[in-house]
Amino acid sequence: MTNWTLDELARWDDRIQEKVREFGLDCYPQEFEVCDQNAMLGYMAYHGMPSHYPHWSFGKAFEKTKTMYDHGVSGLPYEMVINSDPCLAYLMRDNSLCLQVLTIAHVYGHNDFFKKNFNFATGTRATDTISTFKARADRVRRYQEDPSISATAVEDWLDSCHALSFSRSKNPSVPRLSHEAQLRRAMEAAEPPEDPFPLLSRKPEPPEPDLLRVPVEPDEDLLLFIRDHRRDLEDWQRDILTIVDDEARYFIPQIETKIMNEGWASFWHHKIMNALDLPQELHLEFLVRHNQVVCPHPRSINPYHLGFVLWHEIEKKFGGADTPEGRRKMFEVRESDRDTSFLRRFLDARTMQAVDMFSYAQRGEHYVVDEIADEGWEDIKAKLLRQTGTASMPVIKIHDADYGGTRGLYLVHEHEGRDLEVTHAEKTLGHLRHLWGGKVWLRCSLRGKPTLLCSGPDGFDAKLIN
DSSP, rough: OOOHHHHHHHHHHHHHHHHHHHHTTOOOOOOEEEEEEHHHHHHTTTTTTOOOOOOOHHHHHHHHHHHHTTEEEEOOOOOEEEOOEEEEEEEEEESHHHHHHHHHHHHHHHHHHHOHHHHHHHHHHHGGGHHHHHHHHHHHHHHHHTTOOOOHOOOOOOOHHHHHTOSSSTTTTTTTHHHHHHHHHHHHHHSSOOSOOOTSSOOOOOOOOOSSSSSSBBBBHHHHHHHOHHHHHHHHHHHHHHHHHHHHHHHHHHHTTHHHHHHHHHHHHHHHHTTTTTOOOHHHHHHHHHHHSSSOSSOOOOOHHHHHHHHHHHHTTTTTTOOOOHHHHHHHHHHHHHHHHHHHHHHOOHHHHHHTTTEEEEEETEEEEEEEHHHHHHHHHHHHHSSGGGGGGGEEEEEEEETTTEEEEEEEOOOOOOOOOOOHHHHHHHHHHHHHHHHHHHHHHHTHHHHHEEEEEEEEEEEEEE
């Protein structure tokens, strides 16, 4: 049983919007949908989208979450918000009135962040979000229903695309260069600089760029490279490569700003709720709910907690609480940063010690605390930065699409201090071979030794190289 009506929620929404304007937040038009547990489970499986192409992995995610929820192992989120214009958010029907009001205030914080942060503003098109997801879903369903293709072939192709979906540029705002543009850049780079003393020294012969190699520059966009360079693909296969890459591009800003975004929404729901002059019974429940959201987690980073603390620190450091100077700095950071730069700039030793930050590592069969913020805050911060956003994903680039003259792909893993997990690498290379239609090699470093992994018709192989 709920203790609210839709008219009541609409009145609270009006009051919250007044506070949103007073605080200077800039939001898309906001729409809410009230849903039950099953609908929320479905939206979670589809990453919040009201329409998405079908794939068995989404059904698996739905059943897993539902089983955990039914057995009390995990709960459901209070809300889900989509980066779209108008912004769409789902509210759980069983939530109390206080929780609905808090959630609505929280949603406006996300809405403002989506509209103003450069990762979303330059990497996504909010006005097209819902329509493009629906159009992609319709295209994939048509391929699955086409008897000349078959649903099984589409699912197999999607399996391999999903395995490599985030093996792409992590900066969606940087445009992808065509092969012709890469050629022009290589020729321009080969031009010798202007010599101010041409009569005094012999002009050196510039090195010849290898314009026959494909790609001319190492390419990180694996799905798009295959789409553009494998000529025997069917149109539906080429289209699905584009669809999966487009969706990865849409989700990267969310991965890159998890701490900032959740902290920003928590900061503003706290400000708005305190400004609403809540009745006592709602205010007491608000305090409990808010503290449940922003409390630290014992063995992992709670982005709501860390983001909430850091936004308060920024406001205090650059002018003071509720001052124009502090708010101006917050709005500037909200527009220009992502989690890695946000933590690098504003997470200092004092804050880390205040929140009792530590790191742990595996020792034999046990996990032990190896650093605490009082002594090793710089090491802990460095570890946190390596695990934040897309920094946790390996960077792998195609260096040669005709390795050894065999039409095989040669890739290089850019080692940043962490080895690849060989079991995962074996499966991923198998999917890459499926998409490329030929043998693939991956140069990497394992335990400090250069290693070449290979996936071909005879299976998987790994060997040390010089």
